[in-house]
Amino acid sequence: MHEKFVLVNGAAMTMEHVVRVARFMERVKISRKCMKKMKLSREYVEMLLREKRVVYGLTTGFGKFSDTYISPEDAKRMQLNLIRSHACGIGKPLSVEAVRATMLLRINALSLGYSGIRPEVVQLLAEMLNAGVTPVIPEQGSLGASGDLAPLAHLSLVLVGEGEAYYLNERLPGSEAMAKAGIQPIALEAKEGLALINGTQVMTGIGALACFDAINLSRWADCAAALTAEALRGIRDAFDPLTHAIRPHLGQGQSAENIRRLTLGSQLMTSQGQMRVQDAYSIRCAPQVHGASRDALRYIREKLEIEMNAATDNPLIFAAEDRVISGGNFHGQPIALAMDHLSICAAELANISERRTERLVNPHLNEQLPPFLAKDGGVQSGFMIAQYTAAAAVSENKSLAHPASVDSIPSSGNQEDHVSMGTIAARKASQIVRSAYSVLAIELMCAAQAADFRGPELLGKGTKWIYDRCREQVSFVDEDRVLSNDIRIVADWMRNTDVSEELASVTPIK
The missing domain is CATH 1.10.275.10 (Fumarase/aspartase (N-terminal domain))
Incomplete structure (x- = not known):
């Protein structure tokens, strides 16, 4: 406790x-x-x-x-x-x-x-x-x-x-x-x-909360990708440790291991050549993309925690040394750069998620699942417009991810002639992280819907847990309904759930 x-x-x-x-x-x-x-x-x-x-x-x-x-x-x-x-x-x-x-x-x-x-x-x-x-x-x-x-x-x-x-x-x-x-x-x-x-405590406070949520988001991204991979009869070979050991980025290895563990025991995953030789990048390269964000998040966390425990005042009082020093510890550049990086990390997790959602709903790409995952296509639209929403969100994220830190406007009579825009960067990063949860929620809902068509009993041990928990939040879309509330419910659940802690008793993930 x-x-x-x-x-x-x-x-x-x-x-x-x-x-x-x-x-x-x-x-x-x-x-x-x-x-x-x-x-x-x-x-x-x-x-x-x-x-x-x-x-x-x-x-x-x-x-x-x-x-x-x-x-x-x-x-x-x-x-x-x-x-x-x-x-x-x-x-x-x-x-x-x-x-x-x-x-x-x-x-x-x-x-x-x-x-x-x-x-x-x-x-x-x-x-x-x-x-x-x-x-x-x-x-x-x-x-x-x-x-x-x-x-x-x-x-x-x-x-x-x-x-x-x-x-x-x-x-x-x-x-x-x-x-x-x-x-x-x-x-x-x-x-x-x-x-x-x-x-710098406003930008650092906003950034700390956003980074905490983004780290959890990166784990959820692996969970969503694993469930989607099964729904699309993904090829397990892409997650083999042999591949990732010879490109030893820590985040990449962690993400690949997570997807392997989550899909362990799956009867839906396939072997290389069984149905096709290679999957699309949004499935096959998930560890490389997710892992890059994971590695960046470690750096961002380090910068935030240094700043949290730093003296950022001016002037600084050194009583023991009988000195008062006017310096620049208040300048937000270390956090500004970290927050712009955070925006990109979260935006990319959402970008690749939206591409997986497109593959789940597109009848030309979804391995014979119902078009748009609708039970009665034509009469029903299923998840057609949910993918629109994900696409709109990731497009907006791309605009927001433009770095704030590259801008500077002189102030105070040109005394303060270089500024960081770190708080703008932090606010944008926070907005992108929240949006990314909604995009991941849409993928998770689509993957769960697809799992219902494939047979949830065929899922791996970890992905079955994810499916079951998702179904506790929202039900199978049997008849078209307003999905806005479902997306919000799933996104809030994901944001408020430490998935690594919850999954620990089933299969540990990092």
Whole structure:
């Protein structure tokens, strides 16, 4: 069993921790070590203020105003003005789980003790997260360079009793949401406004959730491909370990092994030359295509988990070294590139899935299955238009997969002359992953329908389990019906089911 809370210590945050807090509402607790580090960092900041040293964001303005001196008397007012002026996001709100992920990661980054913020401000963020006070953050407005300035400013407004927040499924003024949760807003001190909004936690939070879902999607892709291969009387030789051992990409080998295990005992799979010599690429090359996405997802996860445990503020406070350094750790380029890669990974899993769906429904390609898998073709259309939907989704994914990171627009009087667009990349990746689940759901439904025509009792041990679970969600399409709800039900089931964990007792997959 998991512990009853996620311990924030600044160094050990994982994607699973993010999912537990963001999606499953687990509580958080900040370690004593981190509270001490933040306290020491804050004491150093207060010493700098007393000595009136020139420090960016502490005794100077921001961005292009970095050469403007700010007196200690104006420092507090400047922090509130910073939050208000930067809260200019547009568009629909980010999901509650995306904002909760952002809050958790902001707490973790600040807990490292390099931001000069008071521990009580960070503790307040944790109290909000634990109480279910979720700031309303418009999804558009971040360039992903000086951190996620606009979205994090909207988050920070609620800490000072402004802005808007969700509480108990109700959208309320920030002050009202805090009052109902029994939480007292706080007044910001010098440096704290900047500490709250300088970071990459919005793009990283969205990206962590999307990557977690994409890893699960990659396993489901193998499951769907295995069931489709059986329905189309696929050739098992293509998944033989001899082939994959001499091209030893890890993901390719895992995917091939998964399909072999899932189809073990199948009476539908064929041998080379039994019915034909080769299958189409969408069947035969599934391990190579799926595996490439799997390998990329490992890289993406690594980049995300490094970022989750990084200090992304500016300036950074090194109290022990008596130094304050203005650097560029807020720049989102590492995550921007990873998120663009994630978009491509998920889009490709959907692309090849749609091609397998086409083979299942096309009477010229589906090995004598009924046209469009309709029981009474002509009177019924079966899955004809479901394939249209999959095709439309993958086409839209291709447009969304155009990399955001190759764009840059100078800002702040050309001081910030290269930006990452990492948050746009993360949002697009998240959208593609969700769409890909629907495309895979369509394939799985078609493959299950085809299995009913072939005889489910002929399936392999693993694919029979997949078929049975799918049939628990939606029934055989005996008569034409609205399939939109079925697609949503299956997609949601897949997204919320760790298929490797569920299948473990039947046949382990990776």
